[in-house]
Amino acid sequence: MSGGQRGFWDVQERLRELSAQGDPLEKLAATVDFEMFRADLDAAFGPRDRAKGGRPCFDPVLKFRMLVLQAMHGLSLAQTEYLVADRLSWMRFCRLGPGDAVPDANTLWDFREALIAAGALDALFARLDRAITEAGYLPMAGQIVDATLVAAPRQRNTEAEKARIKAGEKATDIWSDKPAKARQKDTDARWTVKFSKAKPTAEGKPQVDIAVPAFGYKSHISIDRQHGVIRRGKTTDAAAHDGARLREGLIDPNNTAADVWADTAYRSAENERYLAGIGKVSRIHRRKPPGRPMPRRTAQANAAKSAVRARVEHPFAHQKGVMGLVIRTIGIARARATVTLANMAYNMKRWCWLDRRGLPA
Known part of the structure:
Protein backbone atom coordinates (compact mmCIF):
# COMPACT_ATOMS: atom_id res chain seq x y z
CA MET A 1 0.00 0.00 0.00
CA SER A 2 1.32 3.44 -0.86
CA GLY A 3 2.58 5.21 2.24
CA GLY A 4 1.99 2.17 4.43
CA GLN A 5 4.44 0.11 6.42
CA ARG A 6 6.88 -1.89 4.34
CA GLY A 7 6.29 -5.61 4.50
CA PHE A 8 8.96 -8.22 5.18
CA TRP A 9 8.43 -9.94 1.81
CA ASP A 10 7.99 -6.82 -0.34
CA VAL A 11 11.37 -7.20 -2.09
CA GLN A 12 10.76 -10.86 -2.93
CA GLU A 13 7.31 -10.02 -4.24
CA ARG A 14 8.72 -7.28 -6.48
CA LEU A 15 11.37 -9.65 -7.81
CA ARG A 16 8.69 -12.22 -8.60
CA GLU A 17 6.85 -9.53 -10.57
CA LEU A 18 10.02 -8.72 -12.49
CA SER A 19 10.52 -12.42 -13.27
CA ALA A 20 6.93 -12.71 -14.49
CA GLN A 21 7.54 -9.80 -16.86
CA GLY A 22 10.60 -11.55 -18.32
CA ASP A 23 13.62 -9.96 -16.64
CA PRO A 24 16.37 -10.25 -19.31
CA LEU A 25 19.14 -10.25 -16.72
CA GLU A 26 17.58 -13.23 -14.96
CA LYS A 27 17.58 -15.09 -18.28
CA LEU A 28 21.18 -14.07 -18.87
CA ALA A 29 22.24 -15.35 -15.44
CA ALA A 30 20.43 -18.62 -16.13
CA THR A 31 22.24 -19.05 -19.45
CA VAL A 32 25.75 -17.90 -18.53
CA ASP A 33 27.34 -19.49 -15.48
CA PHE A 34 29.64 -16.72 -14.30
CA GLU A 35 31.43 -19.12 -11.97
CA MET A 36 33.25 -20.48 -15.01
CA PHE A 37 35.29 -17.25 -15.03
CA ARG A 38 36.45 -17.60 -11.42
CA ALA A 39 39.58 -19.63 -12.19
CA ASP A 40 40.80 -17.09 -14.77
CA LEU A 41 39.96 -14.19 -12.45
CA ASP A 42 41.77 -15.80 -9.52
CA ALA A 43 44.77 -16.55 -11.73
CA ALA A 44 44.91 -12.89 -12.79
CA PHE A 45 45.11 -11.60 -9.22
CA GLY A 46 46.92 -14.42 -7.46
CA PRO A 47 46.48 -15.38 -3.80
CA ARG A 48 45.73 -12.59 -1.34
CA ASP A 49 48.10 -12.06 1.56
CA ARG A 50 45.71 -12.19 4.51
CA ALA A 51 48.51 -11.36 6.92
CA LYS A 52 48.22 -7.72 5.88
CA GLY A 53 44.72 -7.59 7.32
CA GLY A 54 42.24 -5.00 6.13
CA ARG A 55 38.68 -5.32 4.93
CA PRO A 56 37.89 -8.45 2.87
CA CYS A 57 37.96 -7.87 -0.88
CA PHE A 58 34.81 -7.91 -2.98
CA ASP A 59 34.23 -11.14 -4.87
CA PRO A 60 35.99 -10.90 -8.30
CA VAL A 61 33.03 -12.57 -10.01
CA LEU A 62 30.75 -9.86 -8.59
CA LYS A 63 33.01 -7.13 -9.99
CA PHE A 64 33.16 -8.92 -13.36
CA ARG A 65 29.36 -9.08 -13.44
CA MET A 66 29.30 -5.31 -12.93
CA LEU A 67 31.76 -4.78 -15.79
CA VAL A 68 29.49 -6.85 -18.02
CA LEU A 69 26.52 -4.66 -17.02
CA GLN A 70 28.58 -1.58 -17.82
CA ALA A 71 29.46 -2.94 -21.27
CA MET A 72 25.87 -3.93 -22.03
CA HIS A 73 24.54 -0.43 -21.39
CA GLY A 74 27.42 1.88 -22.36
CA LEU A 75 27.74 3.28 -18.83
CA SER A 76 30.47 4.95 -16.89
CA LEU A 77 31.76 3.15 -13.82
CA ALA A 78 30.01 5.65 -11.55
CA GLN A 79 26.70 5.08 -13.33
CA THR A 80 27.19 1.33 -13.02
CA GLU A 81 27.75 1.61 -9.26
CA TYR A 82 24.61 3.73 -8.87
CA LEU A 83 22.34 1.51 -10.94
CA VAL A 84 23.46 -1.70 -9.24
CA ALA A 85 22.59 -0.09 -5.90
CA ASP A 86 19.32 1.34 -7.26
CA ARG A 87 17.75 -1.42 -9.39
CA LEU A 88 16.48 -4.65 -7.91
CA SER A 89 16.99 -6.59 -11.14
CA TRP A 90 20.63 -5.47 -11.30
CA MET A 91 21.12 -6.38 -7.62
CA ARG A 92 19.75 -9.85 -8.26
CA PHE A 93 21.98 -10.29 -11.30
CA CYS A 94 24.99 -9.41 -9.13
CA ARG A 95 23.79 -11.75 -6.34
CA LEU A 96 23.37 -8.83 -3.94
CA GLY A 97 20.63 -7.92 -1.49
CA PRO A 98 19.29 -4.44 -0.61
CA GLY A 99 21.55 -4.31 2.46
CA ASP A 100 24.75 -5.53 0.80
CA ALA A 101 27.67 -3.26 -0.01
CA VAL A 102 28.21 -2.43 -3.70
CA PRO A 103 31.71 -2.00 -5.16
CA ASP A 104 32.23 1.67 -5.95
CA ALA A 105 33.56 3.18 -9.18
CA ASN A 106 37.15 3.34 -7.90
CA THR A 107 37.05 -0.34 -6.96
CA LEU A 108 35.77 -1.24 -10.42
CA TRP A 109 38.46 0.93 -12.01
CA ASP A 110 41.22 -0.81 -10.05
CA PHE A 111 39.71 -4.21 -10.90
CA ARG A 112 39.63 -3.43 -14.63
CA GLU A 113 43.16 -2.04 -14.53
CA ALA A 114 44.35 -5.24 -12.86
CA LEU A 115 42.67 -7.34 -15.57
CA ILE A 116 44.42 -5.25 -18.23
CA ALA A 117 47.82 -5.54 -16.51
CA ALA A 118 47.44 -9.31 -16.18
CA GLY A 119 46.27 -9.74 -19.78
CA ALA A 120 43.27 -11.66 -18.44
CA LEU A 121 40.56 -10.35 -20.76
CA ASP A 122 41.67 -12.49 -23.71
CA ALA A 123 41.51 -15.59 -21.50
CA LEU A 124 38.03 -14.60 -20.29
CA PHE A 125 36.87 -14.07 -23.87
CA ALA A 126 38.26 -17.47 -24.89
CA ARG A 127 36.57 -19.13 -21.90
CA LEU A 128 33.20 -17.71 -22.91
CA ASP A 129 33.73 -18.83 -26.50
CA ARG A 130 34.44 -22.39 -25.31
CA ALA A 131 31.29 -22.35 -23.19
CA ILE A 132 29.17 -21.25 -26.15
CA THR A 133 30.72 -23.98 -28.29
CA GLU A 134 30.17 -26.59 -25.57
CA ALA A 135 26.52 -25.50 -25.41
CA GLY A 136 26.19 -26.77 -28.98
CA TYR A 137 26.78 -23.60 -30.99
CA LEU A 138 29.80 -24.73 -32.96
CA PRO A 139 31.59 -22.27 -35.27
CA MET A 140 30.49 -23.55 -38.66
CA ALA A 141 29.34 -22.58 -42.16
CA GLY A 142 32.26 -20.18 -42.61
CA GLN A 143 33.16 -16.83 -41.05
CA ILE A 144 32.67 -13.16 -41.83
CA VAL A 145 35.26 -10.46 -41.12
CA ASP A 146 34.69 -6.71 -40.83
CA ALA A 147 35.64 -3.62 -38.82
CA THR A 148 33.94 -0.54 -37.44
CA LEU A 149 35.05 2.77 -35.97
CA VAL A 150 34.54 3.35 -32.24
CA ALA A 151 34.48 6.99 -31.19
CA ALA A 152 36.78 8.35 -28.49
CA PRO A 153 37.00 11.84 -26.92
CA ARG A 154 38.40 14.14 -29.60
CA GLN A 155 41.76 15.75 -29.01
CA ARG A 156 42.58 19.40 -29.71
CA ASN A 157 46.28 19.63 -30.46
CA THR A 158 48.54 22.04 -32.29
CA GLU A 159 50.28 21.04 -35.52
CA ALA A 160 53.56 20.67 -33.65
CA GLU A 161 51.94 18.41 -31.06
CA LYS A 162 50.32 16.31 -33.79
CA ALA A 163 53.69 15.84 -35.46
CA ARG A 164 55.24 14.63 -32.21
CA ILE A 165 52.32 12.23 -31.63
CA LYS A 166 52.74 10.78 -35.13
CA ALA A 167 56.46 10.39 -34.43
CA GLY A 168 55.57 8.05 -31.57
CA GLU A 169 56.23 10.30 -28.58
CA LYS A 170 54.23 9.73 -25.42
CA ALA A 171 52.01 12.30 -23.74
CA THR A 172 54.37 12.54 -20.76
CA ASP A 173 57.16 13.63 -23.11
CA ILE A 174 55.09 16.09 -25.16
CA TRP A 175 53.50 17.81 -22.14
CA SER A 176 56.24 17.16 -19.61
CA ASP A 177 55.61 20.53 -17.92
CA LYS A 178 51.86 19.86 -17.63
CA PRO A 179 51.37 16.39 -16.10
CA ALA A 180 47.65 16.91 -15.50
CA LYS A 181 47.13 17.76 -19.15
CA ALA A 182 49.27 14.83 -20.27
CA ARG A 183 47.01 12.43 -18.37
CA GLN A 184 44.06 13.60 -20.47
CA LYS A 185 45.80 13.27 -23.83
CA ASP A 186 45.26 10.13 -25.88
CA THR A 187 48.29 9.62 -28.12
CA ASP A 188 47.18 6.14 -29.26
CA ALA A 189 43.89 7.10 -30.94
CA ARG A 190 44.00 8.47 -34.48
CA TRP A 191 41.98 10.54 -36.92
CA THR A 192 40.72 8.88 -40.07
CA VAL A 193 38.27 9.63 -42.86
CA LYS A 194 35.20 7.53 -43.46
CA PHE A 195 33.54 7.78 -46.85
CA SER A 196 29.77 7.55 -47.19
CA LYS A 197 27.44 8.11 -50.10
CA ALA A 198 25.11 11.08 -50.11
CA LYS A 199 21.48 10.75 -51.10
CA PRO A 200 20.68 11.54 -54.75
CA THR A 201 19.62 15.12 -55.35
CA ALA A 202 16.16 16.09 -56.54
CA GLU A 203 17.64 16.77 -59.97
CA GLY A 204 18.71 13.13 -60.18
CA LYS A 205 22.42 13.83 -59.99
CA PRO A 206 24.55 10.80 -59.07
CA GLN A 207 25.66 10.14 -55.52
CA VAL A 208 29.00 11.56 -54.45
CA ASP A 209 31.22 10.13 -51.74
CA ILE A 210 31.32 12.33 -48.64
CA ALA A 211 34.42 12.31 -46.42
CA VAL A 212 33.48 12.24 -42.73
CA PRO A 213 36.37 12.69 -40.26
CA ALA A 214 36.37 10.38 -37.23
CA PHE A 215 38.63 10.07 -34.20
CA GLY A 216 39.14 7.04 -32.03
CA TYR A 217 39.74 3.35 -32.46
CA LYS A 218 38.64 0.50 -34.68
CA SER A 219 37.08 -2.80 -33.65
CA HIS A 220 37.90 -5.74 -35.95
CA ILE A 221 35.84 -8.90 -35.53
CA SER A 222 35.18 -12.28 -37.11
CA ILE A 223 31.79 -13.93 -36.59
CA ASP A 224 30.68 -17.41 -37.50
CA ARG A 225 28.08 -17.43 -40.25
CA GLN A 226 25.83 -20.05 -38.63
CA HIS A 227 25.23 -18.46 -35.22
CA GLY A 228 26.52 -14.89 -35.52
CA VAL A 229 28.77 -15.18 -32.46
CA ILE A 230 31.95 -13.07 -32.34
CA ARG A 231 34.77 -15.64 -32.39
CA ARG A 232 37.80 -13.38 -32.83
CA GLY A 233 38.42 -9.71 -32.11
CA LYS A 234 41.16 -7.10 -32.35
CA THR A 235 41.36 -3.40 -31.48
CA THR A 236 43.54 -0.87 -33.30
CA ASP A 237 43.66 2.87 -33.80
CA ALA A 238 41.15 4.25 -36.28
CA ALA A 239 43.74 4.79 -39.02
CA ALA A 240 44.80 1.12 -39.18
CA HIS A 241 43.98 -0.52 -42.51
CA ASP A 242 41.31 -3.21 -42.31
CA GLY A 243 42.90 -5.60 -44.79
CA ALA A 244 46.19 -6.04 -42.95
CA ARG A 245 44.38 -7.17 -39.78
CA LEU A 246 43.09 -10.30 -41.54
CA ARG A 247 46.50 -11.92 -41.08
CA GLU A 248 46.75 -10.92 -37.41
CA GLY A 249 44.61 -13.56 -35.74
CA LEU A 250 41.15 -12.66 -37.00
CA ILE A 251 40.61 -15.98 -38.75
CA ASP A 252 39.10 -18.65 -36.48
CA PRO A 253 40.88 -21.98 -37.15
CA ASN A 254 38.12 -23.88 -35.35
CA ASN A 255 35.45 -22.99 -37.90
CA THR A 256 34.42 -26.21 -39.63
CA ALA A 257 33.89 -24.54 -43.02
CA ALA A 258 36.62 -23.00 -45.15
CA ASP A 259 34.74 -19.97 -46.52
CA VAL A 260 35.75 -16.45 -45.45
CA TRP A 261 33.60 -13.44 -46.40
CA ALA A 262 34.76 -9.82 -46.29
CA ASP A 263 34.36 -6.56 -48.20
CA THR A 264 36.76 -5.09 -50.76
CA ALA A 265 39.02 -3.58 -48.08
CA TYR A 266 40.33 -7.10 -47.45
CA ARG A 267 41.03 -7.95 -51.10
CA SER A 268 44.78 -8.12 -51.65
CA ALA A 269 47.30 -10.57 -53.08
CA GLU A 270 48.80 -11.07 -49.60
CA ASN A 271 45.45 -11.96 -48.08
CA GLU A 272 44.58 -14.33 -50.91
CA ARG A 273 47.88 -16.16 -50.42
CA TYR A 274 47.40 -16.22 -46.67
CA LEU A 275 43.89 -17.72 -46.87
CA ALA A 276 45.00 -20.32 -49.39
CA GLY A 277 47.96 -21.21 -47.20
CA ILE A 278 45.77 -21.99 -44.18
CA GLY A 279 43.22 -23.92 -46.21
CA LYS A 280 40.52 -21.24 -46.39
CA VAL A 281 38.42 -20.23 -49.41
CA SER A 282 38.23 -16.51 -50.16
CA ARG A 283 34.74 -15.07 -50.61
CA ILE A 284 36.06 -11.53 -50.48
CA HIS A 285 34.39 -8.92 -52.68
CA ARG A 286 36.19 -7.92 -55.85
CA ARG A 287 36.88 -4.29 -56.66
CA LYS A 288 35.61 -2.39 -59.64
CA PRO A 289 38.32 -2.13 -62.35
CA PRO A 290 39.71 1.43 -62.43
CA GLY A 291 38.31 3.50 -65.26
CA ARG A 292 36.00 0.73 -66.46
CA PRO A 293 32.54 -0.50 -65.51
CA MET A 294 32.35 -3.55 -63.30
CA PRO A 295 31.74 -6.75 -65.32
CA ARG A 296 28.24 -8.10 -64.86
CA ARG A 297 29.49 -11.46 -63.62
CA THR A 298 31.61 -9.77 -60.93
CA ALA A 299 28.69 -7.58 -59.85
CA GLN A 300 26.43 -10.61 -59.52
CA ALA A 301 29.07 -12.49 -57.53
CA ASN A 302 29.52 -9.51 -55.21
CA ALA A 303 25.77 -9.28 -54.70
CA ALA A 304 25.63 -12.94 -53.69
CA LYS A 305 28.51 -12.42 -51.27
CA SER A 306 26.82 -9.32 -49.82
CA ALA A 307 23.77 -11.36 -48.85
CA VAL A 308 26.03 -13.35 -46.52
CA ARG A 309 28.52 -10.65 -45.53
CA ALA A 310 25.78 -8.25 -44.37
CA ARG A 311 25.24 -10.40 -41.26
CA VAL A 312 28.40 -9.04 -39.70
CA GLU A 313 26.78 -5.60 -39.50
CA HIS A 314 24.36 -6.84 -36.81
CA PRO A 315 26.94 -7.03 -33.98
CA PHE A 316 28.23 -3.56 -34.81
CA ALA A 317 24.72 -2.06 -34.99
CA GLY A 324 26.05 2.47 -26.67
CA LEU A 325 29.65 1.44 -27.34
CA VAL A 326 32.10 4.35 -27.10
CA ILE A 327 35.60 4.75 -25.69
CA ARG A 328 35.59 6.78 -22.48
CA THR A 329 39.19 6.06 -21.46
CA ILE A 330 42.70 7.07 -22.53
CA GLY A 331 45.07 4.73 -24.38
CA ILE A 332 44.94 1.65 -26.57
CA ALA A 333 45.15 -0.83 -23.65
CA ARG A 334 41.97 0.49 -22.02
CA ALA A 335 40.26 0.83 -25.39
CA ARG A 336 41.07 -2.82 -26.08
CA ALA A 337 39.54 -3.75 -22.71
CA THR A 338 36.37 -1.77 -23.48
CA VAL A 339 35.92 -3.43 -26.88
CA THR A 340 36.70 -6.92 -25.55
CA LEU A 341 34.12 -6.53 -22.77
CA ALA A 342 31.59 -5.26 -25.31
CA ASN A 343 32.28 -8.31 -27.50
CA MET A 344 31.79 -10.60 -24.50
CA ALA A 345 28.57 -8.85 -23.50
CA TYR A 346 27.26 -9.16 -27.05
CA ASN A 347 28.12 -12.87 -27.15
CA MET A 348 26.30 -13.45 -23.86
CA LYS A 349 23.19 -11.76 -25.20
CA ARG A 350 23.52 -13.67 -28.46
CA TRP A 351 23.79 -16.94 -26.52
CA CYS A 352 20.55 -16.12 -24.69
CA TRP A 353 18.86 -15.31 -28.00
CA LEU A 354 20.02 -18.58 -29.56
CA ASP A 355 18.69 -20.55 -26.59
CA ARG A 356 15.37 -18.72 -26.72
CA ARG A 357 15.00 -19.30 -30.44
CA GLY A 358 15.92 -22.94 -30.09
CA LEU A 359 18.10 -22.83 -33.18
CA PRO A 360 19.78 -26.08 -34.19
CA ALA A 361 23.33 -26.42 -32.94
Missing part, protein backbone atom coordinates in the same frame (compact mmCIF):
# COMPACT_ATOMS: atom_id res chain seq x y z
CA HIS A 318 23.75 -3.67 -31.69
CA GLN A 319 26.93 -2.63 -29.90
CA LYS A 320 26.90 0.97 -31.09
CA GLY A 321 23.11 1.34 -30.86
CA VAL A 322 21.55 -0.67 -28.04
CA MET A 323 24.77 -1.07 -26.03
